[in-house]
Structures are given as structure tokens and as C-alpha cells.
Amino acid sequence: MTVGPVIDRRMFLAGATAFAMASGPARADSTPQLVARPGKARLLSTDYPETPIWGYNGGVPGPELRLKQGERLVQRLVNNLPQASSVHWHGVRVPNAMDGVPGMTQDAVPPGGQFTYDFTPPDAGTFWYHSHNQSTEQIARGLYGLLIVEEIDPPEVDHDISVVLDDWRLSETGAITEDFDRMHDWTHAGRIGNFTKAALLPQVSRLRRNERLRLRLVNVAVDRIMVIGLHGMAGAIVALDGMPLRVPERTDHVILGPAQRADFIVDVTAEEGEQALLAIHERDEAFVLSHFDVGASGQSVSRGPIAPLPPNPLAPLATTQGAQMARLVMEGGAMGGLRQGIWKGEVLSVRDLVAEGQIWTFNGVAGLPETPLIEVPVGEIVEVPMQNDTAFPHAMHLHGHHFQERLADGSLGPLRDTILMDRGETRSIVFRADNPGDWLLHCHMLSHQKAGMKTWIRVTT
Structure with missing residues (x-):
């Protein structure tokens, strides 16, 4: 069964169109608000009606939040949706209570409820925010926006887009x-x-x-x-x-x-x-x-070499000596050969796992396990060798930290917060556990997360 139309190639040639953004409701104080509510957006040409969406302040993308490195961010989520929701600040090394993961760092904000996020991003860069409750649906409906933290000394460009x-x-x-x-x-x-x-x-x-x-x-x-x-x-x-x-x-x-x-x-x-x-x-x-x-030409020649951006406070690791290991094996999905898995502490067959909406496992466990993948004191170096024994790629995201991949020659790659693993691949990530709290590690193919691909680490003080 084909879902929806095959969108004509000409629609791809129309270029980007600005999405509608409506302002949120009046508020009694000066705290900036992200109002999660239904809205409409012009996704397709005018041959089609506007698309009903869920968006922050009624638009998609939500408001682009810009601040200078070292500035404090305060945003109050107001939930005017028919579902509970939350905001996760993707890639930002936030305090644990601000991470926006229901059941781990906060309660989901119910319909009609509010929650204030208050933190100072330590790093300059391109980040984004999105719902982290029923996210397979809520992000698909449009609940996301960008957070841009500008460098104190940004590169000279004509347009920042x-x-x-x-x-x-x-x-x-x-x-x-x-x-x-x-x-x-x-x-x-x-x-x-x-x-x-x-x-x-x-x-x-x-x-x-x-x-x-x-x-x-x-x-x-x-x-x-x-x-x-x-x-x-x-x-x-x-x-x-x-x-x-x-x-x-x-x-x-x-x-x-x-x-x-x-x-x-x-x-x-x-x-x-x-x-x-x-x-x-x-x-x-x-x-x-x-x-x-x-x-017409703005100038006769280009500006010359492209210089690196200023470094962030988080420096790449100089050594991984003494790293604590936490192996992660991915199994399940279609053609994955999974025969059974642990769900809520009970060993279930694949048929029973499917009945529970769980079909992917990390180390044989579907869904969030009761115990962390690893528990370490703050400041320890952690290495997570990951093996993808499934027939599909996975985008593995670690909350609260950036990591580096250990490359084939033993060197370490650039800092990332999400790594794309192809089927059959074995790759290893390394990071310093410098942010105390309980942190999610999951596949950001959100359908895979929904169906079991998530675990967590604990960093203690």
C-alpha cells in the first residue's frame, strides 16, 4: 500500500518557502515563551491547502533562538497540545535537569502545563530543540526549532543562513x-x-x-x-x-x-x-x-582560505588511557535474526516483543533498562564499542556530552553528538563523562527508539 502521493519533481524545484509563524498568547511576565500548539504551514504549492502542523508558537520551524556564547537562555514551554510534551536541547551540554527527557530528567508537561528551561550553553555552534515525548509523532508534526549560539568572534561572511x-x-x-x-x-x-x-x-x-x-x-x-x-x-x-x-x-x-x-x-x-x-x-x-x-559580482576575487572557527571550551581528548569500557550490541528489526529479548525484566519471544511494540534491542534489552549501560564518577573517560548486528543503519545520539570516534588507525575523530552507523558496522565512541546525571543514549531514527533502541549512562559526583 502506498501512503500519500508521489510528489511531483517540479515541487522540488520550487525552492524553499518561508513557513508561517504566529505569535504565542499574551503572557503576564517577561519570560520568553515557546508555546507548543497546533498551527498551519505552507509546505506545498498553492495548489494544495496549508498543512495542519504542531509547532512552537504555531509555526514550523519554531522560532530560531540566537544568543552569544556565554549568554543565558530562559524559555518557558507552554503546552497547548492535546498530548504531554517536553523540550530537549539537542547537542547542548545542559545541566541534567534541563535535558528535557520525561521519566529521566523531568516529568512530561501535561496539556495546559508549563515548564521553564534555564541554562547557559557553554559552546558556540549550531544546535536545535525538539520535543522528547512521543517524539516519533510530535517531531513528525513539526515540533522543532534551531538554537544558534554565536561565537564571540564569528567568521566574516556576507550571509549566515x-x-x-x-x-x-x-x-x-x-x-x-x-x-x-x-x-x-x-x-x-x-x-x-x-x-x-x-x-x-x-x-x-x-x-x-x-x-x-x-x-x-x-x-x-x-x-x-x-x-x-x-x-x-x-x-x-x-x-x-x-x-x-x-x-x-x-x-x-x-x-x-x-x-x-x-x-x-x-x-x-x-x-x-x-x-x-x-x-x-x-x-x-x-x-x-x-x-x-x-x-553581478560583489568582488572580483574570492576571499581566500577558509580559517577554522574559534575552539569551544570542550577540548578533544588528548589520551584515552584508563578508559572504562561499555560494549553495546544492536540487534532486531526486520531481517535482524532476533529470537528473544528482555522487556521490563522479562524474557519475551519476538512475537511477544512485537505485541509490546518492541523489536530492537541493545545488549538483548528492548526499551529503557532498569540499570545503566555504565555508571562512572564524573571526569572518567568512557569508551563504547558499538556493533550494529541489524540490517539497517542507526544514528546513535548521546545526551549531555560530545564524543569522538576511535578511527581504524587508533586516532580520534572530531567531536560529535550523533554518529551514523551502517548495517554490519562496528565503531567505537570515546568521551569524558564530565556532566553529572542520568543521560540517554539512543538511536535518533526515532521509529527505532520508539521500538526499543534506547539505554542510558549514569555520571556520579
């Missing part, structure tokens, strides 16, 4: 389909939509040759992996998941799993009268997500 990449599953009328609990999605690649959209903040329709851009690419899709190509632009990735690279990586594309981010600094190379493009590449096809018309 956030690019929010989402994947929507829409019906023939342009509405979001209500099939959030399809077991086929949960056991396979997840909720893959039929329309991919790029929202640009701010919208820029015209550029000049040799202008320099900072493009902050964020994949907010529930489950889709995206390969994004840059055309008519040349430059380098300067940050991944909000953390600066020591040396910018020159490339014209990036693979982003769900929740991953990449900051590019690029120069416009398209000639006057041509277009600079952002495209999504799938198999042997490419579809335009956004285009910029290129006008």
Missing part, C-alpha cells in the same frame, strides 16, 4: 498522515516521507558571485538519512554537530543522519545569471531543495 531539512509524509490533500505507529516503519528504515523540504532562515533569494556564506545544515527528519550537495558554491565544512573542526574539510556534499548538523563556509562560484543550488541526492537522482539567483 540556517537550512532546516525535513522529510514529510503527506496525503493527497497535503495533510500529515496519521500513521505514526506503523510496525513496518518501526522494523525497517523508519517513517520515510514522500516530500523533502528545506526552510532557510533568513530567506535569501539572490546572491552575488564571490560572496561568502555560512550555511548551517540541520537534518530534523524523524528517520531519513540525507545526502546534501552544494552546486555553484565551493568551500568547506567548518563544524559538525556544533563543534568546530581543527582543520576545515573541503567538500561539496555531506551525509547527514537524523539530528546531525554540518556548518559550511562557502564562496559563490556560479556566474552571473546562473543559480547556486542546494540539492538532495538519492540513488542516481538529485532534487533541488533551494536555489539562489546569482547577480
